[in-house]
Each structure stands twice: as C-alpha cells, then as structure tokens.
Amino acid sequence: MPTNVKSSRRSQIVAWAAASLFILGNFISPVGALTGPILGAWFVGTQKPRRGFLWMVAFALVPGLIFGWRKIPLAGAVQSLEYLGWALVAAVLGVFPFAFRRLVSPRLPGFLSTLPLPLAAVAIPSLALALHIGVASTTGLITFLIFWFAATVVWLWNHQSRVTDLVFGAGFIVAGGFALLRHFGGAALSVNLPIGVTFSWSCLGAALLLSVWALFHPIKQRSWADRPQTVALLQSPFTGDPLHVIVEKGREALIGNSGERFPIRKGIPAFLKPEDLTGDNGKYNQLYETIGGFYDDIQRVVGAFRGLELDSYFENYMSLLEVKPGDSVLETSVGTGLNFKYLPHGAKLSGLDLSPEMLTNCQNNMLRWKMDADLYLGNAESLPFADASFDVVFTCGGFNFFSDRAKAIREMIRVAKPGGHLMIEDETEEYVKSTYEKSPITRSFYSNRKQVVTIPIDLVPPEMEDIHVEMLKDGKFYAITFRKPASA
Ligand SMILES: C[S@@+](CC[C@H](N)C(=O)[O-])C[C@H]1O[C@@H](n2cnc3c(N)ncnc32)[C@H](O)[C@@H]1O
Known part of the structure; x- marks a missing residue:
C-alpha cells in the first residue's frame, strides 16, 4: 500500500491565486471590498460568538487608530474622547452583521443560511441612520450583493464544495468588471447604488423574521x-x-x-474532572480550545499550499484499521472527526476528546456530512466505557502529548474487544520540529518541550499480536497497529 501523499498541482495554483487576491485586497479597494467581508464572515464564523465579536472589533478599530492617529483631534481631551467613541461605535456597527450571521446562520437550513449577513449589512446602517447615529451611511443593493457573495463563498467553503473555486473566480471577474466600469464610468456608478429606504427596511424586516425563526428552531x-x-x-x-x-x-x-x-x-456527556486538565493535557488543551473553530481549515489551507491531496493521506492510514461495516469504532482524541469520513458506511462511530471546542466542531461536521457519532468529553487516559466494548480503537494526532501515554494505551486495550484492532498515529519528532515549532500559531506550545517525541512502540505490551510500525508521509508521521489477543 502506498504511504506517501499524492500531490495536486491544481489545488496549489488555486490556493496561491486566492492568497494573492486576499493580499491584493489590502491595497486595491474594489478587491478589498470583496475579500474583507469574506475574511470577516469566515473569521467570526470560526470563533465562539463573544470572542469572535471582540477580536473583530479590535481588528476593525486598532489599525485605523494606529494609522489614523494624526486625525485624533488634539484640541482637547473631550474631542479626542468623542472621536475615539465614534470610532468604536463605527467598528461595532461594522462587525455587527458578522456577529449576527454567527448567531443566526447555523440554525437556518441550507442556502438560506447565507442571508443573515447581507440582510444585516444593509439593515444595520439604515437603523443607525434612523436613530441618528452619526457614523452610519446609506447602503443598498451593491452592499447586499457583496455581503451575500461573501456569505456564499464561506458557505461553499464550509461545505467543501468544488463550486467554491468557480464562485470565487466568477465573483472576482464580476468585481473586476465593476471596478473598471466605475473607473471609466465615473460617478454614474456609485458603490452602493442606493435604491431607497424601502429596500433597507425590507432587509431589516427579513433579518428580524430570520432571527425569530432561528430562535424557535434550536439545533x-x-x-x-x-x-x-x-x-x-x-x-x-x-x-x-x-x-x-x-x-x-x-x-x-x-x-x-x-x-x-x-x-x-x-x-455530549461530560466526564472531565479539573485534574484532567493539568500537565501536558492542560497545556495543549488551551491550543485546541483556541484553534478548534478553524482546525479543519488550517489542514485544508496548509495542504493546498503544499499541493498535497489530503484525502489520499487520510485514506492511507485509515485503511490500516481494516474497519468493516457494522464494526463498533472508538477514536480517543477524535478532534473535529476528520478521520470518520474515511471509514465505511455502517460502522458505529464513537469519539472522545478533551476539548469542548473541538467536539462542538465535530458535532457540526457530523451534521454537515450527514453522519452519526456518539461523542464524549473526556480524557483518553481514563475512558468512560466498559471493558471489551469496541471492535476497533484508535487515536490520531493527539497521543504524543497526552500527559500519561502508557495509561492511554492501557485504556485503549481495555475497552477493545478480544481480537480487536488498535492503532496509534501521530507526528514524528522531525515533523514537530520542522512545522509546529516554526508556525506562529503553535510555536509557543511546542518549543520548550520537556521531552522529544519517540515512537511509543515500547509502550505496547509484548503480548499484543501483529504489532506493526508504518512510517507515513515520507517519515513525518508514524502509525503503530496491533491486535488484542483473541484469548484476552
Ligand atoms: C491534532 S488533534 C487530532 C484530531 C483528530 N484525531 C485528527 O486526526 O484530525 C489532537 C486532539 O487530541 C485531543 N487530546 C489531547 N489530549 C487528549 C487527552 N488526554 N484525551 C483526549 N483527547 C485529547 C485534543 O483536544 C485534540 O482534539
């Protein structure tokens, strides 16, 4: 079986082209008018609501203050405070549509979930104008279309649709045409093309209706x-x-x-005690609580930049488990459930993890992929299952930094049925050093480690059968597979 990852030149080209557009957006305003809402919708959508809102207000406010500090009136403290106050109000109003989408969209079915963002983007400024909040300006159909485009791109991205590339490309061609028209057509084509108060109030009404719908349709x-x-x-x-x-x-x-x-x-049943979040478990839990909302996106984006076909990699190591339809399967440290996609239909899936944020995203993924799994908040070192409960037990990507790796293996073996198949998969020291210790998001967690990563073959009891070590992805990952003796 091949254990190297297939490469994809096409996704690499798309990734670099998209990244270039987002960078260009910082310098060319018609491009930025499109890329900004996409980034905002994506970022706030991946965060817990309050944290996403506050971070986004900071992103909107702080650069403006740093680069525009000269504009802060020096005449007196009162005017300065007034200026800062209005800047804050403007930032909050600007971020509000993204927060509204974050709260309402997950409760709306299908493509309808793309509507809260554009509706709020039109309605909020109109409402602010009506309330005489001085920072607001009129918006209209073009604002609606720009924000609807952003919500659609993020929706397609979240649904991992190949159409994302097409919509993305088509949107930017339209935007390019619009920018040229504006340039050559002069003032005749204003950005917002205000089409009257009726449109704004209709958007506000529709946004309120969707909110009421969402309120009465809890997940x-x-x-x-x-x-x-x-x-x-x-x-x-x-x-x-x-x-x-x-x-x-x-x-x-x-x-x-x-x-x-x-x-x-x-x-999700919760089996954690405060002491489960001490030592390495506690340290790395902070990381997963922070990145849980965009953990899958990091994998996809990094994979695309490197031109890797991630599906082929997942398929490679998941096939080592030889799962059959009808098998009961447990993944300890299930994360967002990415591995479950590569198991045959009809397997009965269970996943346990230490991070509520990762599990919330796992739950969303299961809904999105129309899959079913029993999920548990718990510690892989003390599992909440009776002996001999599962046909297959595995752990991927978390094992190296469990506080007590030996205990975690003993627990996996305890809950596996006699004859059951087990697997431990994770990064090698080479990969941790070359990637996690260098990435700005993970560096602080992985440098200054107490111990280097070793392949934990010595922790697998010798009485286990068919013990096998496979090196994956050109030696960056390892997978140990073995069987619990049928006579156990
Ligand atoms: C790199 S992610 C891997 C997620 C998933 N298995 C995958 O392959 O995409 C590591 C996961 O291990 C979980 N984890 C770390 N220590 C754990 C422990 N002691 N018990 C259960 N889960 C743990 C983290 O919360 C995180 O979700």
Whole structure:
C-alpha cells in the first residue's frame, strides 16, 4: 500500500491565486471590498460568538487608530474622547452583521443560511441612520450583493464544495468588471447604488423574521434515553460504576449507582474532572480550545499550499484499521472527526476528546456530512466505557502529548474487544520540529518541550499480536497497529 501523499498541482495554483487576491485586497479597494467581508464572515464564523465579536472589533478599530492617529483631534481631551467613541461605535456597527450571521446562520437550513449577513449589512446602517447615529451611511443593493457573495463563498467553503473555486473566480471577474466600469464610468456608478429606504427596511424586516425563526428552531440533539445499547457500555471513568440516563428539569444526565452524576451538555456527556486538565493535557488543551473553530481549515489551507491531496493521506492510514461495516469504532482524541469520513458506511462511530471546542466542531461536521457519532468529553487516559466494548480503537494526532501515554494505551486495550484492532498515529519528532515549532500559531506550545517525541512502540505490551510500525508521509508521521489477543 502506498504511504506517501499524492500531490495536486491544481489545488496549489488555486490556493496561491486566492492568497494573492486576499493580499491584493489590502491595497486595491474594489478587491478589498470583496475579500474583507469574506475574511470577516469566515473569521467570526470560526470563533465562539463573544470572542469572535471582540477580536473583530479590535481588528476593525486598532489599525485605523494606529494609522489614523494624526486625525485624533488634539484640541482637547473631550474631542479626542468623542472621536475615539465614534470610532468604536463605527467598528461595532461594522462587525455587527458578522456577529449576527454567527448567531443566526447555523440554525437556518441550507442556502438560506447565507442571508443573515447581507440582510444585516444593509439593515444595520439604515437603523443607525434612523436613530441618528452619526457614523452610519446609506447602503443598498451593491452592499447586499457583496455581503451575500461573501456569505456564499464561506458557505461553499464550509461545505467543501468544488463550486467554491468557480464562485470565487466568477465573483472576482464580476468585481473586476465593476471596478473598471466605475473607473471609466465615473460617478454614474456609485458603490452602493442606493435604491431607497424601502429596500433597507425590507432587509431589516427579513433579518428580524430570520432571527425569530432561528430562535424557535434550536439545533435538535438526539436523546441519550433513545440509545440504550450505547448507554449500556458506559461506566464512570473514576469508580467503574455502570451509568444510566436520568432527566432533571428537562435536561438529561448520566448517573451511577452511588449517585455520581455526569452532565450531558448540548448532546455530549461530560466526564472531565479539573485534574484532567493539568500537565501536558492542560497545556495543549488551551491550543485546541483556541484553534478548534478553524482546525479543519488550517489542514485544508496548509495542504493546498503544499499541493498535497489530503484525502489520499487520510485514506492511507485509515485503511490500516481494516474497519468493516457494522464494526463498533472508538477514536480517543477524535478532534473535529476528520478521520470518520474515511471509514465505511455502517460502522458505529464513537469519539472522545478533551476539548469542548473541538467536539462542538465535530458535532457540526457530523451534521454537515450527514453522519452519526456518539461523542464524549473526556480524557483518553481514563475512558468512560466498559471493558471489551469496541471492535476497533484508535487515536490520531493527539497521543504524543497526552500527559500519561502508557495509561492511554492501557485504556485503549481495555475497552477493545478480544481480537480487536488498535492503532496509534501521530507526528514524528522531525515533523514537530520542522512545522509546529516554526508556525506562529503553535510555536509557543511546542518549543520548550520537556521531552522529544519517540515512537511509543515500547509502550505496547509484548503480548499484543501483529504489532506493526508504518512510517507515513515520507517519515513525518508514524502509525503503530496491533491486535488484542483473541484469548484476552
Ligand atoms: C491534532 S488533534 C487530532 C484530531 C483528530 N484525531 C485528527 O486526526 O484530525 C489532537 C486532539 O487530541 C485531543 N487530546 C489531547 N489530549 C487528549 C487527552 N488526554 N484525551 C483526549 N483527547 C485529547 C485534543 O483536544 C485534540 O482534539
């Protein structure tokens, strides 16, 4: 079986072309008018709502203040404060449509979810004008179209549609034509083409209607009471007590015979204790809580820049597990669930992770890919499952920096059925050094490590069968596969 990744020149060219456009957007305003809303919609969409809003206000405000500090009136403290106050109001109004999209769009079906951003982008300035908030200006059809284009590109990107490239290209050709027309057509073609108050108020009305719809259509979670076979496998990771579902004040929870109680939040049972987030587990958890919303995008963008066909890489190592339809499969450190896409339909999927943010994105991915998986917030070093629960148990990408790797392997073996297949996959030291220690996002986490990464073959008990080490991606990753003896 080939263990190197196929390369794709096409996605590399598209990636570099798109990056060039986004950089150009900083210098050429008609291009920036298109790339700015795309970046805003993407960025705020990948963050927890409050954090995304505050960061985006800072992005909108701080560069303006740094480069425009000369404009700050020096006549007196009151005028300066007034100027800063208006700048803040302008930034908040500018970011509001992105925050509105972040809150409302996930609850709207299909392509309808592209509408909140353009509606709010037109409605907010009109509302501000009506309320005599001086920083607002009229907007109109062109604003609507620019923001709708941005929301559509992000929607297609999130749905990993090949059409993204087409829409992206077509949008920029239209924008280029528009910029030329504007240049040669003079003032006749104003950017916003205001088409009257009626349009703005219609947008406001539609935005309010969508908000009401979203409010009354919360994202539905499957009930755990409907999963008796799954619940029968659960046990307290601390006492080993079997668990059952109770409903308290309309909320489900898991409870053990001794009264030990585990909450179920947004459909995910939570098995963490504060001590699970100490040592390396705590350190790297901060990283995943920060990047969880754009973890998948980092993989896709880095893969595209390097011209790598990531599908072929995932398929390579996931095929080592030899999963068959009907197998019960557990991934400890499931992250956003990327690996599940490469398992055969009909496998019964379970995933556990230490990071709520990664699990939230895993849940979104499962909905998006129309897949089903039981997800758990927990520590791979103390699993909440009874002995011999799964046909296949694996961990990818998290293992190197678990606080206690030996304990995590013992737990994987404990919950695997006799004869079950297991896999541990992660980066080699060479990759951590050349990539994570250099990247600005991850550098602070990976430099100053206490220990170097070693392939943990010594931690696999010798009584395991068919132990095999495979080097992947030209030696940047390793995968250890083995079987739990059928007689165990
Ligand atoms: C690099 S991501 C890999 C995600 C996914 N397996 C993949 O291949 O895309 C590492 C994941 O390990 C999780 N993780 C780290 N330590 C863990 C632990 N002790 N128990 C469970 N999950 C852990 C992190 O929260 C993160 O989601």
